[in-house]
Amino acid sequence: MTVTESKPSYKYVGTRPVRHDGLEKVTGRARFAADLNMSGQLHGIVVRSPHAHARIVSIDTSDAEAMDGVKAVITGDDFPAVDPSHRQYDMCINVIARDKVLYEGHAVAAVAASTRDQAQAAAAAVKVEYEVLPAVLTIDQAMAPGAPLLHAHMMTAGANPPAEEPSNISNVTRFSGGELDAGFAEADLVIEREFTTQPVHQGYIEPHACVADTGQDGHTTIWCSSQGHFNVRSSTATLLGWENSRIRVIPAEIGGGFGGKTTIYLEPLAVALSAKAGRPVKMVMTRDEVFRATGPAPGTKLRIKLGVKSDGDLVAGDAYLIYTNGAYAGPGGLLGAMTVFESYKIPNFEIEALDVVINTARSAAYRAPAAPLTAYAMETMLDEIAEELGIDPIDFRIQNAVTEGDPSTMGFPFARIGFVECLEAVRDHPNYKAPLGPNQGRGVAAGYWFNIGESSSATVNLNEDGTATVVTGSPDIGGSRASMALMAAEELGIDVYDIRPVVGDTEAVGFTDVTEGSRATFATGMAVVEACRRMVVELRGRAAKMMGVDVDDIDWMDGQAVYTGSDGEKAPLSVAEITAKAKRTGGPLTATGSLEAHGAGPGFAVHLCDLEVDPETGVVRVVRYTASQDAGTAIHPSYVEGQIQGGVAQGVGWALNEEYIYDSDGVMENPSFLDYRVPVASDLPMIDAIIVEVPNPAHPYGVRGVGETGIVPPIPAVANAIYDATGCRIRDLPMSPIRVLDAITSNGGSNGS
Amino acid sequence: MAVRVHLSSNLRGPTGGVAEVEADGSTVGALIDDLDRRYPGLGDALRAGVSVVIDGLLIAHPEYEPLADGAQVYFVPQTAGG
Amino acid sequence: MSRVHVTCTINGDPAEFLCDGGQTLLDALRDEVGLTGAKEGCGTGDCGACSIVMDGRLLCSCLVLAPEADGRNISTVEGMATGDDLHPLQQCFLEGAALQCGVCTPGFLVAAKALLDRNPDPTETEIRYGLAGNLCRCTGYDKIVRAVQAAAETINES
Incomplete structure (x- = not known):
């Protein structure tokens, strides 16, 4: 670990206790959504479109309804109409199609029956008549003049002048600064490159699953796996046209999300089926459904032009970014525009980013959405420039890196950030100068992500024995319960194992936004700290009563109320001593913290990849990997390392293997883990994670989110290493064996720039 | 309250491309009304x-x-995350 | 449809259940026996989340038909701990933070135990190939491999 700034010494923060939910997870007792079964439950199955683009002419459910065991069949007609101007219109018509299907796998109906086999048979008996429409499957097709329109009402947002005709371009984002032409005129070296990338899936191991139990009183309880159960509640309510208060959502353990479980797919269908049948309904997606109908990250076409002076100063940047977010408008282009030049001082720039709709599954967030792709383009180009100028690639980045006070693309000056520290940590690591073997190459790349704050709530309850329960509303994807317990232990002075961190349901804790944007330990941690600080005020008051002194003479030190007044010696009171007498001093000890967290500190990461290319087959094997990342303060360093290492593995998969493959009709051809290959243990080496700590001034412990940034640098780090090994620049993802081999053979191993 | 407002470049249409403007407001909401x-x-x-x-x-x-x-107020697009 | 009666041993105890002829052993364990430790991540034998050991052989229980379990000896993650003693693999996964979301963890533990039963002192490469049938999307495998190394050491010392 590299500690770059002095930090206070903590008793618990920064230690590595066994996570509180660990025992359940290593014994098989943890209850994930598909592990839950309710008395009398039915099984729900979704009927999905076989076509990428079609008008629904009719749906005949009569045969299905008459089959054995079938208790309910629903279609889009069972849900209230939704206006295209509604904020969640896209989500609503994605969960269940109304007049049109927009991708293969789009839900058109759902069936509930006593057994899963019966439900499957009935789903197959739902007769849907389609009028097949020409499908738009690529960015080029979507933008071609006269292209079939996915959404008749879609006018390009952000267009200037305003769009007059509907198109498949959902929005345009433009940023600029300085004078672009003057910047390029000043440059001694100008390069322009184009890149293409394909959609990839988050690949969480747990398929989406839920159980909904709708009572005859019109209230429902949903047990489900999601990154945010309050969002499941509000989105489900929107789709059903219900009040939130009719829906209680109880979070199950979540088996991975990475952004893909920030939206919903099954829950409103399960509720509607349950309401119709008067029984609980369980729905579990197959892996095939997960691939076809949920979450890919966008595919892109990117073109970037950079100008640099011979001394290494970047002077101009021009980016034209096109993201496709599947069949609906998405934020890919905006986020690409906000990240592409964000890490570097580029005084003159223009960025134009488009979001384009095509007939593929609606994209969902995936860890630092959009940023890995802009990093792929930018960081491989920086590598080219550094080589051309004869400057060490890390020194070149340090020379141009943003530091505190530099303006972001959006204009605001950065607060204290740790980018240069991350670069230095990798430069100073033994990996950077270690010798390489034959056919091996080394690549370095950096990454950036904003991180977000949003709303969080926490309740701290002190138990009669002096232990504490900390209830938050943030589903624990990767160890956040342990982080909450560590911060509470630090605040209260209670041993970390005497704190039980719990994820509360929508009726057990205050509103909490989705676990996304690397916000749980940052924002929910702030709520925990706030609740604990209120608890300490309460504890001091109770202790003052017990000692018969003024509360101003009580300090809270190391888990004890300590008398600091001048009226003689008084024995300190522990939490257990205070809680034991709670009934006599005012009742149970409970405190809450609810807040909108401001000041999420940006996260930077720098990765170093050593790999070996088999010149006969084009197979790339990563042989050594070192990754630094600014965590602000690592609350539980093991789980910070885990976030970094996990991001590396996903990024390496994205770089080398992963892609959605569609046939000419828009049918996904690789919807299984056999054909959509994610990295396995034998594909990867150990991943040396360097935690850099440049505390975020906005957080009581200096936390920056760490969940996302780690996936940003791997693609360009791998690409730069492949270049170092082969002399080939590959500008299309994935860099699969066939593409690498093709590059080697067509370039004869020479520089492919 | 006189406030210095900085607009990210995608928000400068109504100011005719001007990046920094002066406006008044004791809260951000009031500032937006004034802008x-x-x-x-x-x-x-x-x-x-x-x-x-x-x-x-x-x-x-x-x-x-x-x-x-x-005060210096920078208006920027809202971000999301995974 | 008449159901099939299966008699077998699960985690050392005699067990019997009724299943459909076409039901997978994974579904039978989860839905008929009530052991939900094994997970379905894919249903096609590609992810290893449903790993079990049957008659000493590591298998994806989603690829085994439930009636095939008749007369067999089955071990699942629920049988790894002995009373209140965790298996060294479980203990090392906990101490080494070798899990994040935890959904792949039961499969990894079962597969790692099968590996160590066969090869008590594996190299890092042998561990990586021994666990290559199990997908983890959270950890990047680093801490899993280290936990298995640590568990092997613990077992070999005792």
Whole structure:
């Protein structure tokens, strides 16, 4: 670990206790959504479109309804109409199609029956008549003049002048600064490159699953796996046209999300089926459904032009970014525009980013959405420039890196950030100068992500024995319960194992936004700290009563109320001593913290990849990997390392293997883990994670989110290493064996720039 | 309260491309009202999913955020995450 | 449809259940026996989340028909701990933070135990190939491999 700034010494923060939910997870007792079964439950199955683009002419459910065991069949007609101007219109018509299907796998109906086999048979008996429409499957097709329109009402947002005709371009984002032409005129070296990338899936191991139990009183309880159960509640309510208060959502353990479980797919269908049948309904997606109908990250076409002076100063940047977010408008282009030049001082720039709709599954967030792709383009180009100028690639980045006070693309000056520290940590690591073997190459790349704050709530309850329960509303994807317990232990002075961190349901804790944007330990941690600080005020008051002194003479030190007044010696009171007498001093000890967290500190990461290319087959094997990342303060360093290492593995998969493959009709051809290959243990080496700590001034412990940034640098780090090994620049993802081999053979191993 | 307003470049349409303007307001909401009076149409743009950065703090829902005289307010697009 | 009666041993105890002829052993364990430790991540034998050991052989229980379990000896993650003693693999996964979301963890533990039963002192490469049938999307495998190394050491010392 590299500690770059002095930090206070903590008793618990920064230690590595066994996570509180660990025992359940290593014994098989943890209850994930598909592990839950309710008395009398039915099984729900979704009927999905076989076509990428079609008008629904009719749906005949009569045969299905008459089959054995079938208790309910629903279609889009069972849900209230939704206006295209509604904020969640896209989500609503994605969960269940109304007049049109927009991708293969789009839900058109759902069936509930006593057994899963019966439900499957009935789903197959739902007769849907389609009028097949020409499908738009690529960015080029979507933008071609006269292209079939996915959404008749879609006018390009952000267009200037305003769009007059509907198109498949959902929005345009433009940023600029300085004078672009003057910047390029000043440059001694100008390069322009184009890149293409394909959609990839988050690949969480747990398929989406839920159980909904709708009572005859019109209230429902949903047990489900999601990154945010309050969002499941509000989105489900929107789709059903219900009040939130009719829906209680109880979070199950979540088996991975990475952004893909920030939206919903099954829950409103399960509720509607349950309401119709008067029984609980369980729905579990197959892996095939997960691939076809949920979450890919966008595919892109990117073109970037950079100008640099011979001394290494970047002077101009021009980016034209096109993201496709599947069949609906998405934020890919905006986020690409906000990240592409964000890490570097580029005084003159223009960025134009488009979001384009095509007939593929609606994209969902995936860890630092959009940023890995802009990093792929930018960081491989920086590598080219550094080589051309004869400057060490890390020194070149340090020379141009943003530091505190530099303006972001959006204009605001950065607060204290740790980018240069991350670069230095990798430069100073033994990996950077270690010798390489034959056919091996080394690549370095950096990454950036904003991180977000949003709303969080926490309740701290002190138990009669002096232990504490900390209830938050943030589903624990990767160890956040342990982080909450560590911060509470630090605040209260209670041993970390005497704190039980719990994820509360929508009726057990205050509103909490989705676990996304690397916000749980940052924002929910702030709520925990706030609740604990209120608890300490309460504890001091109770202790003052017990000692018969003024509360101003009580300090809270190391888990004890300590008398600091001048009226003689008084024995300190522990939490257990205070809680034991709670009934006599005012009742149970409970405190809450609810807040909108401001000041999420940006996260930077720098990765170093050593790999070996088999010149006969084009197979790339990563042989050594070192990754630094600014965590602000690592609350539980093991789980910070885990976030970094996990991001590396996903990024390496994205770089080398992963892609959605569609046939000419828009049918996904690789919807299984056999054909959509994610990295396995034998594909990867150990991943040396360097935690850099440049505390975020906005957080009581200096936390920056760490969940996302780690996936940003791997693609360009791998690409730069492949270049170092082969002399080939590959500008299309994935860099699969066939593409690498093709590059080697067509370039004869020479520089492919 | 006189406030220095910095607009990210995608928000400069109503100001005719001007990046920095002066406006008044004791809260961000009041500031946006004043900006809308000075630059018609800017209010809608700033109320639709825009965050601010004040004193280095990113604030996602700033309507009632108090402003000091001479504050520097940066309007930026709202971000998302995975 | 008449159901099939299966008699077998699960985690050392005699067990019997009724299943459909076409039901997978994974579904039978989860839905008929009530052991939900094994997970379905894919249903096609590609992810290893449903790993079990049957008659000493590591298998994806989603690829085994439930009636095939008749007369067999089955071990699942629920049988790894002995009373209140965790298996060294479980203990090392906990101490080494070798899990994040935890959904792949039961499969990894079962597969790692099968590996160590066969090869008590594996190299890092042998561990990586021994666990290559199990997908983890959270950890990047680093801490899993280290936990298995640590568990092997613990077992070999005792």
